[in-house]
Amino acid sequence: MNIDGLQGLDASAAQERASADRELSAEEILRSAVEEFIARYPAALEVIEDIAAELKADSELCSSPYCLECALGRVLGRIYRSPEQLMQDSEFKDRYVIPDSGVREAIIDAYLKQVRAARPPKVMGDKGFIAVAPPVRAGSLSEAGRLFERMLKDRRIK
Numbered sequence: 216m217n218i219d220g221l222q223g224l225d226a227s228a229a230q231e232r233a234s235a236d237r238e239l240s241a242e243e244i245l246r247s248a249v250e251e252f253i254a255r256y257p258a259a260l261e262v263i264e265d266i267a268a269e270l271k272a273d274s275e276l277c278s279s280p281y282c283l284e285c286a287l288g289r290v291l292g293r294i295y296r297s298p299e300q301l302m303q304d305s306e307f308k309d310r311y312v313i314p315d316s317g318v319r320e321a322i323i324d325a326y327l328k329q330v331r332a333a334r335p336p337k338v339m340g341d342k343g344f345i346a347v348a349p350p351v352r353a354g355s356l357s358e359a360g361r362l363f364e365r366m367l368k369d370r371r372i373k
Contacts, residue, residue, distance in 0.1 A: 248283065249283065252283040252284070256284075256287060259283075259287050262287070262290045262291070262294070265290040265293075265294075266283065266286045266287055266290055269286040269289050269290055270282060270283075270286050273286075
């Protein structure tokens with residue numbers, strides 16, 4: 216405090232000026248503490264109003280040297296949502312998950328790996344016949360005999 220500025224003032228004015236200087240210095244201390252806090256926790260800017268409300272609501276908290284950190288912890292504890300809760304929120308998915316190209320590529324890659332790993336169904340038999348083709352049926356008795364002879368030859372039954 217500047218003593219030269221106090222000359223010519225009465226005692227009450229000097230006391231008011233001294234208390235204003237103390238308030239200013241306390242305000243400066245608080246401002247620097249908040250600036251340091253924001254420098255350490257930049258994400259706190261998003262919830263700074265909630266931190267201030269928490270400090271106003273709990274006067275005992277203000278007496279702690281870590282009051283800003285405690286208030287931030289309380290605020291974040293209240294607004295925390297688990298990953299399961301976030302994935303149930305369609306607005307969150309539309310805003311942050313779906314537009315993300317990295318997430319989109321990961322989903323497509325996982326799908327393509329699954330498709331590549333899947334085996335197609337067996338459509339060819341042991342003799343090269345397509346398994347999904349309709350069975351060969353005889354139209355007459357003589358044709359049935361030829362089909363039977365061919366079946367015996369294919370199986371090599373004697």
